Amino acid sequence: MLAAGIEVKSGILESECAKLLAPYLCHIRERRPLVTAKWAMTLDGRIASATGDSKWITSDSTRKWTRERRGDHNAILVGIGTVESDDPQLTARTPGVSDPLRIVLDPGGRISADRRLLNDGAPVMLVILEGQSVPSGLPESVEVLSIPGNPVENGKSVIDLKHLLLKLGERNIQSLLVEGGAVTIGHFFDTSCVDRCQVLIAPKVIGGALAPGPIAGRGLDLMTFAIEALDPKWSEFGPDRVLEASLTLIGRGRLSR
Numbered sequence: 352m353l354a355a356g357i358e359v360k361s362g363i364l365e366s367e368c369a370k371l372l373a374p375y376l377c378h379i380r381e382r383r384p385l386v387t388a389k390w391a392m393t394l395d396g397r398i399a400s401a402t403g404d405s406k407w408i409t410s411d412s413t414r415k416w417t418r419e420r421r422g423d424h425n426a427i428l429v430g431i432g433t434v435e436s437d438d439p440q441l442t443a444r445t446p447g448v449s450d451p452l453r454i455v456l457d458p459g460g461r462i463s464a465d466r467r468l469l470n471d472g473a474p475v476m477l478v479i480l481e482g483q484s485v486p487s488g489l490p491e492s493v494e495v496l497s498i499p500g501n502p503v504e505n506g507k508s509v510i511d512l513k514h515l516l517l518k519l520g521e522r523n524i525q526s527l528l529v530e531g532g533a534v535t536i537g538h539f540f541d542t543s544c545v546d547r548c549q550v551l552i553a554p555k556v557i558g559g560a561l562a563p564g565p566i567a568g569r570g571l572d573l574m575t576f577a578i579e580a581l582d583p584k585w586s587e588f589g590p591d592r593v594l595e596a597s598l599t600l601i602g603r604g605r606l607s608r
């Protein structure tokens with residue numbers, strides 16, 4: 352264009368465009384979806400009480416916004432613990448907003464067929480560990496995907512998340528929202544499988560040594576390894592604050608073990 356004498360302006364709205372294109376570019380370059388980890392927590396960093404109650408941490412307006420944001424993603428994922436404790440629908444429930452594919456990590460295939468998300472007719476993907484039996488009585492809207500395990504301590508295996516992400520990429524899933532709980536998000540962080548975070552902070556305090564924080568797993572040993580939130584954007588919804596940011600996981604020094 353320049354050579355043809357046409358005036359060319361570049362770099363216009365560069366960072367906005369980069370954000371908009373990030374899932375697409377991640378999919379093209381790495382053949383996997385861009386992963387956003389999302390959690391709602393109290394001022395003291397709890398995502399549920401010690402009894403497992405988490406309804407509700409944030410205000411109505413924040414929850415409305417987060418349901419709408421589900422429509423920004425091709426798929427949404429939770430662990431079986433969240434399905435068992437909260438029986439979530441994981442839908443946008445917002446006119447004009449499409450529902451993402453719902454994915455449940457259920458390595459042992461123990462999901463109960465009466466869960467709400469299995470019975471609304473919309474698609475669900477159940478991810479089990481290779482070699483485990485498919486749970487019985489599942490409706491036709493549920494697809495079961497077997498993924499190989501990665502050995503961890505105590506002779507146990509966990510679902511190989513990198514393998515799962517490539518499988519999702521093969522289905523043209525370009526963006527994945529991981530909505531918890533702590534064990535699931537911990538596995539994503541421990542395997543450097545998180546690109547972005549969406550953190551909802553409510554001005555409430557729960558306390559209690561047994562009340563979970565947002566990220567379980569092994570974590571990092573030293574502050575020097577701490578993952579930084581880049582390009583943070585803060586928003587306000589009623590009394591709550593929301594942080595959206597990119598995370599610098601890949602290629603960083605991780606664990607000293």
Ligand SMILES: NC(=O)c1ccc[n+]([C@@H]2O[C@H](COP(=O)([O-])OP(=O)(O)OC[C@H]3O[C@@H](n4cnc5c(N)ncnc54)[C@H](OP(=O)(O)O)[C@@H]3O)[C@@H](O)[C@H]2O)c1
Nearest residue numbers: 390391398403405430431432433509510531532533534535
């Ligand atoms: N405030 C929030 O934003 C928020 C969001 C979601 C949930 N919650 C709360 O969090 C609590 C539930 O959280 P949770 O940590 O107990 O449960 P969870 O993360 O939803 O589910 C944990 C289970 O999922 C399976 N799993 C996850 N990742 C896996 C992997 N890579 N490989 C193999 N299995 C994997 C394991 O199943 P197995 O046990 O079969 O090994 C694991 O025990 C509830 O109290 C809920 O209310 C809060």
